[in-house]
Amino acid sequence: MSEAAVITRPPASETGYSSRGSVLIIDDEAAIRESLETLLQLEGYAVECAAGGEEGLARIAERSFDLVLLDVALPDRDGIDLLAEIHHQDPQLVVIMITAYGTVENAVRAMQAGATNFVQKPWDNEKLLADVRTAIGRRRAEEENIQLKRALKQRYNFENIVGKSEPMLRIFDLVGHVAASRSTILLQGESGTGKELIAKAIHLNSSRRDRPFVAVNTGSTPPDLLESTLFGHIKGAFTSAIASKKGLFEIADHGTLFLDEIGTMSLDTQSKILRVLQDRKFMHLGGVHEVQVDVRIIAATNADLKQQVKEGKFREDLFYRLNVITIDLPPLRQRKEDIPLLAAFFLKKYSKENNRPPASLTPEALRPLLAYSWPGNVRELENAIERAVVLSTGPEISPELLPDPIVGRAAAFPPLEHRRDASLFDIMEDCERHIIVDMLEKCGWNQTEAAERFRIPLSTLNQKIKRLNIEIKRKGRE
C-alpha cells in the first residue's frame, strides 16, 4: 500500500527548501549572482549565493545542494581547483562552470576536471535553465539508483536474522503481518536483543523498502539538537542556523523513521513527537508553514515505558500512540535454544570476515554459553564469538577463548583465603563492587545502561557507586 504524500511547503525563497532543487551560485560579480539568482528563483529553485571559493566550500560543507554554478575565474581561488575540492566533499554534486566568452580552453579544462557542463557569459536564459533542469534530473536519478542498490543489499541481509525458539518464530510471523501497514510499532526489549535488526526487517518487508530507513537515537541527543534534527530548521531560526536544513521526518518521507531509545526523551520533545504522530504534520524550527509527511514510525526502548508513565517521566498519550502494535523481544536467557544457532551464525560470519576457515565450538565451549545469563543479550554473544575467532589459532573454539564471566572465571575478584582478616560485610562489599564494575565495563561506563541492566533505578546505582568508592573511568559511550 503506498499513500500519496501531500507536502505543503513554503516558497523556496523563504526557507531555502524547494522540491525543484537547490542551487549554489559561486561568482565574485554581484550583478551576475543577482541575475542568476532571480532567474532560478522564478523557476522555483532554492538558491544560495557565495561571492568567493572559500565561502562556496563552506556552504557545501553545511548543507547539500543539487547543483553548483561555478565561475571559473574567482579572485581567491582557481575555479578548476575548487571544482576538485567540491567533488572531494561531495562526489555526486553536479557542477556547471561559468566561463567568460571566448575562453574555450577554460571550458575544456573544466569538463576534463569533472564539470557536468559549462555556460558562457553572456548566457542564454532558456538554455541555461534547460541545462540546470537536465543536470538536476540526472543527479536525482543517480541518487535514486544508489538508494535502490542499498535497499537491495539490505534485503539480501534480511536473511541475517537467526532464531528458532517459539518467541522468535512468533515475532517473525508478526513482522510479516504488520510490515505492510503504516501502523506505528513499539519494539521493547533489553539492550542487544535485536530491536534495530527487527525494525529494519519491518521496513524491508514493507512497500517502503526502496525509500529511506532513517534511525535516530532520541535518548542520547540533547533536546534542542534533537528537535532541529527531527523537524529541520530554516535559515536564521537560531544563532548557528546559517542555512536551512531538512529534518529527519522529511528525509524519511515515504520511508520509515526509527526512533531509538525513546524512553529517555525529554517531556517537551515527547509532546512535539505526539503531534506528528497524530496527523503527520510539523513545522521547521523557526518556520511558519506546516509540512506534511508520510512516514512510518517504529520506536524502540529498553525501558519499561508503562512504569515511566506511572512515574510521570513518559507521556501517557504518547505511550498509547506508540503502543499500537508492540513487539517484545525476549532476553536471550529466555530463549536458550537460539544460542547454538546464533553462535554458529556468528562463527561463520567472523571466520569469513577474518579470512579464516569456518570455526566451530567444542562441546566444552558450548556448555558455558548455554549456562550463562547474557545480560548483554545477542550483542554480547556476538562480541564473545568475534573475540574468540580473532584469538583462535585453529578451527576449534575451546572455552579458554571465551571471556572470563561467561566461563565462570572470577577474573579480578580476590580469592577468599586471602581475605582472612575481612568481615563478611567487607567481602560482600567487595563482591558488590566487583559485580558493579564488571557491568559498568560491559556498558562502556554508561551508568544509565548499567542501571537498566541491573533493573534498579539509576539513583540507587549512583548511591552504590558513591558508597563503594567506585571511580568512574570513562564517560558513558554514545
Ligand SMILES: Nc1ncnc2c1ncn2[C@@H]1O[C@H](COP(=O)(O)OP(=O)(O)OP(=O)(O)O)[C@@H](O)[C@H]1O
Ligand atoms: N536474531 C538475531 N540474529 C542475528 N543477529 C542478531 C539477532 N538479534 C540481534 N542480532 C545482532 O546483535 C547485535 C545487536 O542487535 P541490535 O542492535 O538490533 O539490538 P538492540 O536491541 O537495538 O540493542 P540496543 O538496545 O543496545 O540498541 C547486532 O549486531 C545484531 O545484528
Ligand SMILES: [Mg+2]
Ligand atoms: Mg538499538
